[in-house]
Amino acid sequence: MDTKVWPPLPKEGLLPMYFAACPTRQVLDRIGDKWSVLVIGLLAGETLRFSQLKRCIDGISQKMLTQTLRHLERDGLIERTLYAEVPPRVEYALTPLGASLGGLIQALQQWADENIGEVTAAQARYDARAEE
Amino acid sequence: MDTKVWPPLPKEGLLPMYFAACPTRQVLDRIGDKWSVLVIGLLAGETLRFSQLKRCIDGISQKMLTQTLRHLERDGLIERTLYAEVPPRVEYALTPLGASLGGLIQALQQWADENIGEVTAAQARYDARAEE
Numbered sequence: 362m363d364t365k366v367w368p369p370l371p372k373e374g375l376l377p378m379y380f381a382a383c384p385t386r387q388v389l390d391r392i393g394d395k396w397s398v399l400v401i402g403l404l405a406g407e408t409l410r411f412s413q414l415k416r417c418i419d420g421i422s423q424k425m426l427t428q429t430l431r432h433l434e435r436d437g438l439i440e441r442t443l444y445a446e447v448p449p450r451v452e453y454a455l456t457p458l459g460a461s462l463g464g465l466i467q468a469l470q471q472w473a474d475e476n477i478g479e480v481t482a483a484q485a486r487y488d489a490r491a492e493e
Numbered sequence: 494m495d496t497k498v499w500p501p502l503p504k505e506g507l508l509p510m511y512f513a514a515c516p517t518r519q520v521l522d523r524i525g526d527k528w529s530v531l532v533i534g535l536l537a538g539e540t541l542r543f544s545q546l547k548r549c550i551d552g553i554s555q556k557m558l559t560q561t562l563r564h565l566e567r568d569g570l571i572e573r574t575l576y577a578e579v580p581p582r583v584e585y586a587l588t589p590l591g592a593s594l595g596g597l598i599q600a601l602q603q604w605a606d607e608n609i610g611e612v613t614a615a616q617a618r619y620d621a622r623a624e625e
Contacts, residue, residue, distance in 0.1 A: 372545075372549050375549060376534075376606045377606065378531065378602065378605060378606060379531060379550060379551055380551045380552075381551045381552025383609075384609055384612075384613055385605045385606060385609045386527055387527075388605050388609055388612050389527045389530055389601070389602070390525075390526070392525070392605070393524070393525020393526060393530060393601070394522070395518055395519075395521045395522040395525065398521055398525060399510065399511060399521075402508075413504075416504075417504050419513045420512075420513025435616050435619040436612050436616060437612055437614070437615025437618075437619075438615075458608060458611055458612070458615070461604070461608070462604055462608075465597070465600055465601055465604055468597055468600075469521070469524070469525070469597055469601070470508055470510065470521070472594055472597055473510060473520050473521050473524070474508045474509065474510065474517060476520075476590060476593070476594075477516055477517045477520055479569060479590055480516075480520050480568050480569055480570075481516055482569070483567065483568055483569025483570075483590070484568060484569070486569075487566065488567075
């Protein structure tokens with residue numbers, strides 16, 4: 362989708378994100394952020410309210426959740442719907458763009474869940490070698 | 494792989510990473526980091542030397558690349574091989590664990606590359622609304 366023409370990098374066929382100025386880098390950082398992954402993973406299944414998201418993401422502060430939701434909304438990945446009830450109800454859902462990312466995010470979560478044992482074992486081995 | 498039993502969260506069936514104390518969260522943050530994604534994406538194709546990685550990742554500092562490689566090595570995702578030549582040659586490659594993540598990372602990069610136009614358009618719309 363990137364129509365800008367980038368100068369050649371030392372290696373052919375690299376994606377534009379390998380250039381410092383490519384906006385894809387910032388998006389990559391955003392969607393890889395731990396809180397964004399947890400929010401998108403939850404919304405990949407259903408529409409949720411702020412309080413439901415907050416209760417499901419143990420340890421996230423009100424401020425951090427608000428900020429994460431605002432960033433994801435700005436990126437066009439989630440949409441916020443306000444229902445004019447008393448008290449007002451606000452719901453969050455993935456947009457079609459967000460849904461296209463949702464499956465990848467869930468696969469990443471699955472990978473992390475399945476391999477965390479191997480990762481922590483590797484970390485322990487590395488730290489033991491460093492202390493020798 | 495997580496054998497610890499976590500207390501119930503408000504929603505059934507959530508992965509352990511939804512708990513603040515679950516180590517999976519830190520791993521998630523690491524592998525989602527922009528620099529890690531760019532390094533893993535490159536090494537998914539081939540074994541590379543430090544200088545090759547540095548030249549391919551436009552804008553990364555020597556210090557940041559060193560740190561990123563060290564973290565990924567500690568996590569058991571990449572391995573560093575030192576060839577006792579003059580001058581010494583150091584190569585980096587994905588471990589089998591890293592390779593199991595490599596495909597997911599490349600899919601994420603592909604998604605970002607294909608959808609960056611839609612994301613930046615959404616950001617522009619959001620910012621225009623905010624200024625109204």
